Amino acid sequence: MCFSQVVMSLFLVVLLGGTLTRVGCFSFNYTVFNNEHYSQLKMSNSYIVLGAIQVTPDVSNKASIAKNSGRAFYLKPFRLWSKSKGLTANFSTTFVLNITPKTSPGGEGLSFILAADATLPLNSDGQWLGIVNASTNGSSQAKVVAVEFDTKKSYQEDLDDNHVGLDVNSIYSKTQVSLTNLGINLSSSSNITATVKYDGKNMTLYVASMEVISWPLNLSDYLPEEVYVGFSASTGDDTELNCIISWEFNGSDIDDGDDDLELLWLWITVSAAVLVLSGIVFYLYWQRKQALYAEDPYPGLEDQIKGSSMAPRKFLLKELRKATGNFNPKNKLGEGGFGTVYKGLLANKEVAVKQVSKNSSQGKQEFIAEVTTIGSLHHKNLVRLIGWCYERRELLLVYEFMPNSSLDKFIFGDEKLGMEEPTLTWEKRHIIIHGVAEALDYLHNGCEKTVLHRDIKASNIMLDSEFNARLGDFGLARTIQQKGKTHHSTIEIAGTPGYMAPETFLISRATVETDVYSFGVLVQEVLCGRKPGNQIELTDYNNSIVYWLWELHSKGRILDAVDSRLNKEFDEEEMSCMLVLALACCHPNPHKRPSMKTVLQVLTGEVPPPLVPTERPAFVWPAMPPSFKEDSGISFSKSQLSPFTELSGR
Numbered sequence: 001m002c003f004s005q006v007v008m009s010l011f012l013v014v015l016l017g018g019t020l021t022r023v024g025c026f027s028f029n030y031t032v033f034n035n036e037h038y039s040q041l042k043m044s045n046s047y048i049v050l051g052a053i054q055v056t057p058d059v060s061n062k063a064s065i066a067k068n069s070g071r072a073f074y075l076k077p078f079r080l081w082s083k084s085k086g087l088t089a090n091f092s093t094t095f096v097l098n099i100t101p102k103t104s105p106g107g108e109g110l111s112f113i114l115a116a117d118a119t120l121p122l123n124s125d126g127q128w129l130g131i132v133n134a135s136t137n138g139s140s141q142a143k144v145v146a147v148e149f150d151t152k153k154s155y156q157e158d159l160d161d162n163h164v165g166l167d168v169n170s171i172y173s174k175t176q177v178s179l180t181n182l183g184i185n186l187s188s189s190s191n192i193t194a195t196v197k198y199d200g201k202n203m204t205l206y207v208a209s210m211e212v213i214s215w216p217l218n219l220s221d222y223l224p225e226e227v228y229v230g231f232s233a234s235t236g237d238d239t240e241l242n243c244i245i246s247w248e249f250n251g252s253d254i255d256d257g258d259d260d261l262e263l264l265w266l267w268i269t270v271s272a273a274v275l276v277l278s279g280i281v282f283y284l285y286w287q288r289k290q291a292l293y294a295e296d297p298y299p300g301l302e303d304q305i306k307g308s309s310m311a312p313r314k315f316l317l318k319e320l321r322k323a324t325g326n327f328n329p330k331n332k333l334g335e336g337g338f339g340t341v342y343k344g345l346l347a348n349k350e351v352a353v354k355q356v357s358k359n360s361s362q363g364k365q366e367f368i369a370e371v372t373t374i375g376s377l378h379h380k381n382l383v384r385l386i387g388w389c390y391e392r393r394e395l396l397l398v399y400e401f402m403p404n405s406s407l408d409k410f411i412f413g414d415e416k417l418g419m420e421e422p423t424l425t426w427e428k429r430h431i432i433i434h435g436v437a438e439a440l441d442y443l444h445n446g447c448e449k450t451v452l453h454r455d456i457k458a459s460n461i462m463l464d465s466e467f468n469a470r471l472g473d474f475g476l477a478r479t480i481q482q483k484g485k486t487h488h489s490t491i492e493i494a495g496t497p498g499y500m501a502p503e504t505f506l507i508s509r510a511t512v513e514t515d516v517y518s519f520g521v522l523v524q525e526v527l528c529g530r531k532p533g534n535q536i537e538l539t540d541y542n543n544s545i546v547y548w549l550w551e552l553h554s555k556g557r558i559l560d561a562v563d564s565r566l567n568k569e570f571d572e573e574e575m576s577c578m579l580v581l582a583l584a585c586c587h588p589n590p591h592k593r594p595s596m597k598t599v600l601q602v603l604t605g606e607v608p609p610p611l612v613p614t615e616r617p618a619f620v621w622p623a624m625p626p627s628f629k630e631d632s633g634i635s636f637s638k639s640q641l642s643p644f645t646e647l648s649g650r
């Protein structure tokens with residue numbers, strides 16, 4: 001059963017509960033009686049005969065009906081008043097009665113009664129009209145009010161043998177009126193229409209459309225809140241047939257039925273709803289949890305991260321949802337194979353939230369490496385990782401926000417926006433290169449363990465508000481596709497085409513030297529304002545910026561390579577020094593590349609740039625990089641695709 005169905009049926013149950021308690025007005029209308037009506041009536045010594053209720057049994061001359069009494073009530077009680085609600089009901093009932101004397105004269109009579117108790121009192125025949133008996137007559141315990149149609153003068157007080165009266169807990173009438181003067185003969189076997197009305201204050205009786213009695217009466221004083229409505233009749237030694245031919249009743253419904261019943265219904269409905277709902281919620285929660293456990297693609301991820309003392313803050317998915325406006329596309333900063341980066345606001349601080357795509361190659365190991373390794377790195381030229389989150393299969397990383405986006409926008413212009421950012425001055429470019437060099441030196445030499453960035457490129461250099469370089473990885477996986485399938489493809493393994501050292505294609509490994517090579521390419525880009533070329537194969541090498549720059553170098557025209565947008569506003573000596581350094585970093589032989597430490601020293605002018613042969617040396621292979629030899633056998637191949645790969649010990 002699906003959720004919506006359950007909700008629907010719940011809704012129906014509630015609705016049904018509602019209708020059962022809401023009756024509207026209390027009314028019924030019998031134009032004729034038949035055997036089907038037994039189920040709707042409460043009869044004592046009464047029968048349905050020839051379309052009418054025979055309130056004393058019609059034995060059709062077969063036996064004596066002398067000294068009988070009977071009652072016939074509507075099955076459901078009528079709520080007369082409500083103490084708690086301070087309400088009194090009103091009603092109007094019309095019935096056709098027919099009294100046929102069996103003796104001459106006949107007896108005793110018929111009455112419309114409202115009774116607390118539907119059962120026929122013992123010995124209520126004869127003068128008692130089925131209303132009370134000798135012991136209940138006059139007692140407030142009788143709890144009965146009757147409008148009598150008396151056909152026999154039984155007492156002194158009775159007016160005659162053809163009168164109506166109003167009786168309260170007694171056979172004694174509070175008021176009585178003879179019908180003889182009105183031209184009505186109760187004992188004439190004729191159909192007599194009578195109407196009894198009660199408006200909460202007065203009881204009024206109409207016979208044959210004539211108002212006969214109107215009497216102030218507060219039924220609430222004598223009757224309980226619920227009463228049975230119906231008829232009673234009796235015979236004595238004199239007999240008659242007391243028939244009700246039709247009966248309609250219309251009463252107000254002062255409280256939608258029974259108070260307790262309603263409350264009970266409400267209680268049952270509500271508690272059932274609550275039970276079922278909480279059951280559903282629990283089931284869904286359980287199912288979800290099961291599913292999460294069953295399908296947790298990265299089991300134990302949390303424990304591994306938490307086991308590391310270096311881990312930055314853990315965020316709740318809730319928090320990050322709120323921070324990014326539920327990952328509102330409007331807040332999108334960037335997108336790629338790795339997932340999507342959103343701008344967010346956490347405690348009034350701008351952050352960048354990276355939502356790692358579920359299809360991304362950055363799986364569990366990469367995520368853990370990033371959180372535990374990068375989280376522990378603190379350098380002014382590194383984008384800081386503030387926290388992480390792993391919830392509902394979502395891998396999320398929170399970085400500090402970089403207002404000036406990435407370097408590539410400035411050196412190549414933002415193709416998407418179709419506009420060029422203002423050109424960076426020589427000073428700014430110098431500062432940026434210096435910053436990246438410091439960051440890399442820190443990664444390679446400055447922290448406890450050697451960390452390889454593996455994907456140095458312009459789009460991974462973020463710029464803070466003062467245009468200081470911040471090495472980050474936002475664009476990192478942009479070119480990295482899914483791992484696995486194409487695992488042996490060099491493109492996949494190597495990072496970004498154009499930035500990859502030639503040996504990468506052979507050793508399929510990241511090393512300190514491959515990072516230096518990428519750095520060299522980056523410097524060339526920044527100084528020349530040129531893209532690195534689309535080297536995607538070893539054989540494409542000649543298309544690269546490195547090849548191009550080396551050609552100019554060999555012709556002694558290295559300064560021709562400088563970005564024309566600089567308008568020659570730069571220190572020529574410093575510029576050529578830096579270009580040569582950049583070439584040195586891109587030496588085909590990894591052994592000949594300077595370390596980041598040396599690079600920094602050259603940048604600060606402490607040492608001259610390394611000598612670079614005018615003819616670009618051919619790439620000789622196998623050219624195993626020095627660090628590769630040193631570290632062979634040490635585990636650093638496990639996360640080939642991680643932006644920062646940890647070298648355990650060096």
Ligand SMILES: *[C@@H]1O[C@H](CO)[C@@H](O)[C@H](O)[C@H]1NC(C)=O
Pocket residue numbers: 029030031248249250
């Ligand atoms: C009862 O039914 C009769 C016949 O259908 C109709 O004339 C009369 O108005 C009805 N009375 C009430 C109270 O509905």
Ligand SMILES: *[C@@H]1O[C@H](CO)[C@@H](O)[C@H](O)[C@H]1NC(C)=O
Pocket residue numbers: 090091092198199250251252
């Ligand atoms: C009951 O009282 C209400 C208002 O007091 C009135 O509108 C309604 O007609 C009365 N109904 C009967 C059956 O007397």
Ligand SMILES: *[C@@H]1O[C@H](CO)[C@@H](O)[C@H](O)[C@H]1NC(C)=O
Pocket residue numbers: 120121122123133134135136
């Ligand atoms: C009157 O009726 C009540 C209830 O049916 C019964 O308990 C009582 O015995 C009757 N009294 C006489 C005198 O029969």
Ligand SMILES: *[C@@H]1O[C@H](CO)[C@@H](O)[C@H](O)[C@H]1NC(C)=O
Pocket residue numbers: 137138139169170171172
């Ligand atoms: C019935 O009770 C009334 C008091 O309510 C009393 O006046 C009357 O005499 C009694 N009738 C009989 C027959 O006992």
Ligand SMILES: *[C@@H]1O[C@H](CO)[C@@H](O)[C@H](O)[C@H]1NC(C)=O
Pocket residue numbers: 162180185186187188
């Ligand atoms: C009422 O009718 C019956 C039967 O027709 C008759 O015996 C009786 O005298 C009549 N009573 C009156 C008061 O007219």
Ligand SMILES: *[C@@H]1O[C@H](CO)[C@@H](O)[C@H](O)[C@H]1NC(C)=O
Pocket residue numbers: 098189190191245
């Ligand atoms: C009384 O009413 C019943 C049912 O409507 C009818 O069959 C019968 O003929 C009537 N009796 C008289 C005397 O009008």
Ligand SMILES: *[C@@H]1O[C@H](CO)[C@@H](O)[C@H](O)[C@H]1NC(C)=O
Pocket residue numbers: 199201202214215216
């Ligand atoms: C109730 O009955 C009394 C006495 O007959 C009368 O004065 C009063 O107007 C009646 N009230 C209503 C609301 O019919």
Ligand SMILES: *[C@@H]1O[C@H](CO)[C@@H](O)[C@H](O)[C@H]1NC(C)=O
Pocket residue numbers: 088200201218219220221
């Ligand atoms: C009728 O009696 C009940 C209870 O005895 C009382 O609450 C109510 O106010 C009375 N109604 C009138 C109209 O006096």
Ligand SMILES: *[C@@H]1O[C@H](CO)[C@@H](O)[C@H](O)[C@H]1NC(C)=O
Pocket residue numbers: 025027250251252
């Ligand atoms: C019952 O009385 C109410 C007013 O109190 C009226 O609206 C309704 O139509 C009546 N119902 C019947 C069946 O007469």
